[in-house]
Amino acid sequence: MRVFLTGATGFIGSHIIPELLSRGHRVLGLTRSDAGARQLEAAGVDVHRGDLDAPATLVSGAQASDAVIHCAFDHNFERFFENTKKDERNIAAMGEALAGTQKPILITSGVGIGTPLHGGPATEDVLNPRHANPRIATELAGAALIAQRIDVRTIRLPQVHDTTKAGLITPLIAEARRAGAIAYLGEGQSRWSAAHVSDVAKLYALALEKGEPGARYHASAEEGVTARAIAEAIGTGTGLPVRSVGADEVEHYFGWMAPFAGLDMTASNAWTCARLGWEPSGPDLLTDLAGMDHAAITAG
Template structure:
């Protein structure tokens, strides 16, 4: 199969591309840098340096690749700027979907998130509505997610992967990155807020598996939604940081997500079914 990976050198993309190549697919991947092109070429893929905010250039790249499937792994989190990430969900997705349509591509697989659901007390399922009443920074995030998912669904054969909070190589949740730094500087408090995690390798595995999945939206999260008071001390030990102070309470939307649909309907099972053991991979 010919596959076009947008965001091929990001946290998920850099693990996804080798898996696709190992399965015998022909992969074209986008990147924002010449170094990224070199890295993709070294892996055996075709690397293209392209600006997703340049619709003409992106359309030309997709047409040249002539893919059977487009995999959308675009993010803009390197500078911890959530507004930039919302923009890429809105504008980058718009340009990518238009480019795919122009090239005659029918199937698209897209990265979304599993913490944009409306408030509730139990982990959210896929039928739960997005938190469209949210305001402020969360409202910006949710509106970006809504735009991404609505645009992707314009293509007839679409799969939307609502990933849990990613940890592992290339993510914020690893030794020496953003969350580790917050733990070390006292900027994190462990509360009752519930999170659903996902090891980044399981995110890549799900994107490969989704090549064969039916149209739909799926929560791709581990098996154990957990309050910060439970997971934060385990994360701290894994990265060698001090345990954070403890607090109480949670925002109503901090509820986690349920992966029953993917497990039962798709037979998808994470290699790291719980952060309890998955965080152990962060020790190195």
């Protein structure tokens, strides 16, 4: 297949490219810059110039391809709500351009959207349309397309990592440096699911080749790693002291990430593994945190 890939020059997208090429697919990668075009050409993929702020440029990429993998997202958290609405618009535009075809579009969400109302690990069968996370807009956009009989498949991401980045943990390291210590709330028993970026790339490819219309897949190789274990790994890597803090200290140590301090974001992958034959094999989160050059880590 010829696959239109948004986010092609990003952390996850740049790993999806070789996974798709190794399976015999062709890739049309989205970029808005000359530097991005050079990166994509060097990776052996075709270049499509476009921008997340111009949905028509995404539509033309989708129309020129046999399938779409949409993993681009504007991660400016100061405009998080606005950026989720932008994602909603882009998904709607690309999806509607595929109406009347059998072309699949894979969209990207977060595992937290699958958290049951009664608590416990997120599961693929759960979709709460009134979820408090603004990223629900992504999945509601997908649901609207599914209602139009468009082939939408959703990949829900945990903390995706290697030794250069680790999801929300990367900006957490920056906040810890600012505060002078890495903290965890209370006993640090809240947990975050995680997966190595190579395993995540494999899941996108499997969902493209073997996925089902309307299905949601969890890219969670580890169901949950405790906040205390994460903090201690960062402390070891950075040399920062590690502290248990109370609710009144969370804002000082976590900054803009304070709402995440006590959030439990566990996620099951049992259904995904059974349906797609996904077998994660990459390093676990704590191994990658131990192998990081923490001095080189930035929040960007």
